[in-house]
Amino acid sequence: MKTPKISEAVVKRLPIYLRFxxxxxxxxxxxxxxxxxxxxLNMNPAQIRKDLACFGEFGKKxxxxxxxxxxxxxxxxLNLQHKMPIVLIGAGNLGRxxxxxxxxxxxxxxxxxxxxxxxxxxGEQINHLQVEPIxxxxxxxxxxxxxxxxxxxxxxxxxxxxxLLVDSGIRGILNFAxxxxxxxDSIRVxxxxxxxxxxxxxFYLQTxxxxxxxxx
Amino acid sequence: MKTPKISEAVVKRLPIYLRFxxxxxxxxxxxxxxxxxxxxLNMNPAQIRKDLACFGEFGKKxxxxxxxxxxxxxxxxLNLQHKMPIVLIGAGNLGRxxxxxxxxxxxxxxxxxxxxxxxxxxGEQINHLQVEPIxxxxxxxxxxxxxxxxxxxxxxxxxxxxxLLVDSGIRGILNFAxxxxxxxDSIRVxxxxxxxxxxxxxFYLQTxxxxxxxxx
DNA sequence: TAGATTGTTAATCGATTAACAATC
DNA sequence: TAGATTGTTAATCGATTAACAATC
Numbered sequence: 001m002k003t004p005k006i007s008e009a010v011v012k013r014l015p016i017y018l019r020f021x022x023x024x025x026x027x028x029x030x031x032x033x034x035x036x037x038x039x040x041l042n043m044n045p046a047q048i049r050k051d052l053a054c055f056g057e058f059g060k061k062x063x064x065x066x067x068x069x070x071x072x073x074x075x076x077x078l079n080l081q082h083k084m085p086i087v088l089i090g091a092g093n094l095g096r097x098x099x100x101x102x103x104x105x106x107x108x109x110x111x112x113x114x115x116x117x118x119x120x121x122x123g124e125q126i127n128h129l130q131v132e133p134i135x136x137x138x139x140x141x142x143x144x145x146x147x148x149x150x151x152x153x154x155x156x157x158x159x160x161x162x163x164l165l166v167d168s169g170i171r172g173i174l175n176f177a178x179x180x181x182x183x184x185d186s187i188r189v190x191x192x193x194x195x196x197x198x199x200x201x202x203f204y205l206q207t208x209x210x211x212x213x214x215x216x
Numbered sequence: 217m218k219t220p221k222i223s224e225a226v227v228k229r230l231p232i233y234l235r236f237x238x239x240x241x242x243x244x245x246x247x248x249x250x251x252x253x254x255x256x257l258n259m260n261p262a263q264i265r266k267d268l269a270c271f272g273e274f275g276k277k278x279x280x281x282x283x284x285x286x287x288x289x290x291x292x293x294l295n296l297q298h299k300m301p302i303v304l305i306g307a308g309n310l311g312r313x314x315x316x317x318x319x320x321x322x323x324x325x326x327x328x329x330x331x332x333x334x335x336x337x338x339g340e341q342i343n344h345l346q347v348e349p350i351x352x353x354x355x356x357x358x359x360x361x362x363x364x365x366x367x368x369x370x371x372x373x374x375x376x377x378x379x380l381l382v383d384s385g386i387r388g389i390l391n392f393a394x395x396x397x398x399x400x401d402s403i404r405v406x407x408x409x410x411x412x413x414x415x416x417x418x419f420y421l422q423t424x425x426x427x428x429x430x431x432x
Numbered sequence: 433t434a435g436a437t438t439g440t441t442a443a444t445c446g447a448t449t450a451a452c453a454a455t456c
Numbered sequence: 457t458a459g460a461t462t463g464t465t466a467a468t469c470g471a472t473t474a475a476c477a478a479t480c
Binding site: 033034035045049050052053057059060061062063064065 | 462
């Protein structure tokens with residue numbers, strides 16, 4: 001499968017399609033059209049068709065998309081056919097919540113270790129995992145061939161953790177710490193940042209400025 | 217202050233500037249140039265200047281930006297001068313983590329109530345708050361004139377909660393539930409979605425496709 | 433004055449939407 | 457066949473970047 005020049009925006013939408021399709025399939029939905037999808041996901045049908053067309057011809061003219069077939073294809077595109085091993089750094093409130101959240105992406109990711117720098121937390125049991133010391137990180141990452149990590153430590157510690165991860169061979173980081181990370185170009189960082197989302201939301205609650213103007 | 221036609225992308229970057237500037241100021245940084253900022257935040261200096269110029273002339277040619285002055289202005293633009301009252305719906309693992317996370321945006325938001333639908337959780341103490349039943353939501357929201365809410369309930373329950381929030385007069389929603397919400401155009405919804413971020417990250421970890429191609 | 437850096441215009445680049453031939 | 461819906465091209469729209477006069 002070729003990936004000539006796929007835009008970031010497209011890639012970020014694929015998981016949204018996947019999630020909706022998975023739900024739909026569980027409710028015995030076997031076919032969808034791009035306009036169905038558009039309606040349910042608040043998106044333009046043309047955009048959805050174009051997104052999917054980046055990767056192949058998955059639909060049938062006059063009919064729409066076969067749901068399970070499309071699910072399998074998106075999983076394949078996203079590299080989710082095999083359970084991907086991941087590690088989590090940070091066993092604070094958020095880290096613990098993420099461990100439990102696992103349930104939601106259970107079948108796609110395999111959380112194989114949790115690390116924390118605090119001596120009190122090391123050894124603690126979270127679900128089926130025991131919190132490991134940072135010192136074991138490099139060994140465990142290479143042992144399990146982990147390529148993806150989640151950072152859930154305080155902002156002040158995040159860059160240092162990122163450096164260690166890069167040094168351990170990690171290729172992708174999902175960063176929950178409220179700070180921008182500096183990593184080599186070959187490493188990909190995605191951010192999940194509540195505070196910026198919350199603050200930008202505040203902007204739109206200004207009197208009169210309803211935010212409706214952003215739409216049509 | 218006029219807000220003629222501010223793009224969403226600009227608004228989402230303002231909190232990032234604000235956070236960095238706040239940190240900088242705490243370390244006694246009194247002036248920054250757009251190229252300083254660009255370097256620290258991995259952004260194009262021209263973009264930063266242009267973003268800020270949407271709202272006024274905050275810099276001095278040949279010198280740069282006065283840090284505390286810029287902080288105050290961004291706060292003003294984002295509508296963060298006054299502590300904004302917010303509510304949280306969902307007292308599960310994530311909800312509890314968010315309550316404690318409060319500390320991080322303590323001075324900008326005031327979490328004034330937490331709600332949960334489960335009888336077991338109602339009455340439970342989280343920090344200084346007691347979990348309230350959903351039935352009290354409308355009353356508490358109007359009492360405290362709350363306009364912003366955080367949804368941290370399971371996906372299956374999220375749309376229903378959103379409907380109740382809209383009905384209670386909420387104007388902006390930060391949604392952590394992994395589902396797209398349907399609300400009137402006048403209501404603004406921001407999403408925080410780990411699973412989609414994680415899955416799209418997986419895409420870039422495909423062999424050879426290093427993700428570096430996205431950058432320069 | 434010389435060096436630095438802004439604010440802003442123009443140029444580029446990329447993403448979204450509309451439209452429609454192809455076809456199930 | 458008639459109706460529906462895709463894949464794709466062209467048109468539009470918006471966002472980013474480069475460049476530079478203005479000026480501290």
